[in-house]
Amino acid sequence: MSASGTGPGPRPARRTVLGGAAAAAAGFALAGCGGSEYGEGEPKGRKKGEKITLTFWSWVPGIDQPVALWNSKNPDVRIELEQVSAVNGAQYAKMHAAVKAGNPPDLGQVEYPIVPSFLLDDGLLDLTKYGAAGVKSKFEGWQWQQSVFGDAVFAIPQASGPMGLFLRQDLFDRWEIETPATWDEYEAAAKAIRRKGAWIETFSATNGNRFAGLAWQAGARWFAVDGDTWTVSIDDEPTRRVADYWEALVRQKLIKTVPDRQSVWYKDIQTGAIPAWVGASWGDALLVGNAPKTAGKWRVAPLPQWKKGENASANWGGSTTAVFRGTQYPQDAMDFAVWLNTDPESVKLLIDGGYGWPSAVSGWTDADMENHKEFFGGQDYSKVFQEAGKAVDTSWQWGPATDTLYQRFGDAFTAVLTGGGSFRSVLAKVQRQTVDDLRNKGLKVAAG
Amino acid sequence: MRRPTRGEIRNARAASGFLLPFAALFLLCFVAPIAYALYTSLLKVERSGPLGLGGGAHEVFTGLDNYAQALQDPTFTAGFGRVLLFGLVQVPLMIVLATALALLLEAASARWVGFFRTAFFLPYGVPGVIASILWGFLYVPGISPFVEMAGSVGWDVDFLSRSSVLWAIANIVTWQYAGYNMLVLIAQLKSVPVELYEAARIDGANAWQVARHIKLPLIRPALVLTTVFSIIGTLQLFAEPLVLQPLTNSIDSGYTPNLNAYNEAFKSNNQNVAAAEAVLLALVACALSFGFLRVVGRRGKDGA
Numbered sequence: 001m002s003a004s005g006t007g008p009g010p011r012p013a014r015r016t017v018l019g020g021a022a023a024a025a026a027g028f029a030l031a032g033c034g035g036s037e038y039g040e041g042e043p044k045g046r047k048k049g050e051k052i053t054l055t056f057w058s059w060v061p062g063i064d065q066p067v068a069l070w071n072s073k074n075p076d077v078r079i080e081l082e083q084v085s086a087v088n089g090a091q092y093a094k095m096h097a098a099v100k101a102g103n104p105p106d107l108g109q110v111e112y113p114i115v116p117s118f119l120l121d122d123g124l125l126d127l128t129k130y131g132a133a134g135v136k137s138k139f140e141g142w143q144w145q146q147s148v149f150g151d152a153v154f155a156i157p158q159a160s161g162p163m164g165l166f167l168r169q170d171l172f173d174r175w176e177i178e179t180p181a182t183w184d185e186y187e188a189a190a191k192a193i194r195r196k197g198a199w200i201e202t203f204s205a206t207n208g209n210r211f212a213g214l215a216w217q218a219g220a221r222w223f224a225v226d227g228d229t230w231t232v233s234i235d236d237e238p239t240r241r242v243a244d245y246w247e248a249l250v251r252q253k254l255i256k257t258v259p260d261r262q263s264v265w266y267k268d269i270q271t272g273a274i275p276a277w278v279g280a281s282w283g284d285a286l287l288v289g290n291a292p293k294t295a296g297k298w299r300v301a302p303l304p305q306w307k308k309g310e311n312a313s314a315n316w317g318g319s320t321t322a323v324f325r326g327t328q329y330p331q332d333a334m335d336f337a338v339w340l341n342t343d344p345e346s347v348k349l350l351i352d353g354g355y356g357w358p359s360a361v362s363g364w365t366d367a368d369m370e371n372h373k374e375f376f377g378g379q380d381y382s383k384v385f386q387e388a389g390k391a392v393d394t395s396w397q398w399g400p401a402t403d404t405l406y407q408r409f410g411d412a413f414t415a416v417l418t419g420g421g422s423f424r425s426v427l428a429k430v431q432r433q434t435v436d437d438l439r440n441k442g443l444k445v446a447a448g
Numbered sequence: 449m450r451r452p453t454r455g456e457i458r459n460a461r462a463a464s465g466f467l468l469p470f471a472a473l474f475l476l477c478f479v480a481p482i483a484y485a486l487y488t489s490l491l492k493v494e495r496s497g498p499l500g501l502g503g504g505a506h507e508v509f510t511g512l513d514n515y516a517q518a519l520q521d522p523t524f525t526a527g528f529g530r531v532l533l534f535g536l537v538q539v540p541l542m543i544v545l546a547t548a549l550a551l552l553l554e555a556a557s558a559r560w561v562g563f564f565r566t567a568f569f570l571p572y573g574v575p576g577v578i579a580s581i582l583w584g585f586l587y588v589p590g591i592s593p594f595v596e597m598a599g600s601v602g603w604d605v606d607f608l609s610r611s612s613v614l615w616a617i618a619n620i621v622t623w624q625y626a627g628y629n630m631l632v633l634i635a636q637l638k639s640v641p642v643e644l645y646e647a648a649r650i651d652g653a654n655a656w657q658v659a660r661h662i663k664l665p666l667i668r669p670a671l672v673l674t675t676v677f678s679i680i681g682t683l684q685l686f687a688e689p690l691v692l693q694p695l696t697n698s699i700d701s702g703y704t705p706n707l708n709a710y711n712e713a714f715k716s717n718n719q720n721v722a723a724a725e726a727v728l729l730a731l732v733a734c735a736l737s738f739g740f741l742r743v744v745g746r747r748g749k750d751g752a
Contacts (some may be wrong), residue, residue: 267590403716406719407711411700440721
């Protein structure tokens, strides 16, 4: 998803980004040999004293540290971390191929929006048998619910990504622009910034993840399940409002249309050619890592609102640690997943790496989240995200084929930005395609 | 009917012994995957419940539905149009360039032949993905020295815009394969008997006439070969658009048929439709290569 947003964590340094595509190409080699049946019957489980190794695919920066900590504490259950590329959804391509080939890893990093698509594959293990109910209270309720389908629990929550507005306070001050509190003010700020020769932002065609977040904030509900029928409502009023708004910015040439979190964008945020970013809590580490020379000049503001005085936010990204079906040691895998995301030492290391906003309800303090305070001029910026996290409407539900959905958005926006047509036509098109996509996956669908 | 002699039987046995490794690998690595793709392309998954949970998913025979779905996907068909346009322009250009280089290096007056031959061939040694990354950095505005240079003289150029990105890719492909094709042509040039050149010189032919009337007609088989390979390579374009994709907003998920099939298989996790697309791609590649061979074959006979 890279350009389209890869949850908390994926902020490869600029130079590794292209390399990721190479990995994607290499992943292609995984194709071919098929057969998705795992050996029937129960996984064998670990005998007392037996030494085992579990593989874990992840791309979160710095996740090697908690894994190393676990390995030093649990010599019997060694976790072998494999770093996978998160560019353009390459990590999920790899996981889907591995599931199809019958040799998935034991554990994997799977974002909330993608969990359902692995269920279609029958790729994830139901954790209820391994004591999921007992650890439920350790996590934020709504994030826990994101991986609950029916009575089954399919993943352990790791982090979320409440959204916020990053901005270069020094430039906003110099240009005498107020921090925008509403989207109207944001547009005014965009005009003022354009007059100074810079661009407030970029609208990346391929970033379906962020577009979903913006629609989420506006009150859209793209997917719902009624009985065994999916209702798809991508072309609804709130989403149209968001589409119209960003189209106006693009048509007035107030924002760029380059891909975000790619070389050009990284350069722009370093030089101040782009002084703001509608991002998410995990974006702090991304800015720190990629624009070190702008330290002290950034601030975080709440996401601009549709109506003054409102307080609505949304989630961009957010990850789980999932256990794949086919693991021979489900209990150990589950124990590691829970430890990774709740143990105070582990959570501290993950926060330092910049994995996002912890899903664990305890074991960390607000102060832990302030690890880039100097970069943000001493601002208690994590408070902003904490408030944003509370303002996320948690009834949002992801559909069963989010990777395809992002791709549809990417293609449709690409066509509109380079050819012509309205953003509303994008919504109509993606709505139509998504209904077809779900139907082609053998699911029951209704258009909302 | 004559009974085979013992020697003949032994020969046949030896032959089959030698053929066995090839046949086994051919079946395993070539025929079997194709058969599997064909088989997969005729199936589709049916699910029950909102997520097909509880073992509700199973594959059923669906005939040619996947093919119909692929052909109705405008992105997929647009990808075909794109690679055909690409092939029409890039293949002749590259073959002409490769031929020109080969003729120059094989001309009697050429100097430092070894050095130039290696230099032209070198890009072929760079894997396609790496080449695309290198060129990607040379194309991306804000990083590319070319864009900066052009900008400093007031020329606002964007190699990765919708209208130019296809030719940016053509440039990468040409850079990579012109030297390789040149080498194939040189190999064939080397096999031209020297007496022909001598005879031509005695007849008073100049270098241009030698190239036009002796070298070009005699390397015709190599030209046909390189062109067919290039046509197939064009249809299979994959790594270059995949690598450039994150750098620009102008390459969509179905930019080339191969990319479309890849995304269908691994992003959308829809192997059945992807298999159908792969089969369609193979059919078009066959039709075009054999079509080209027929056309040049007929003309070859007319000329003879």
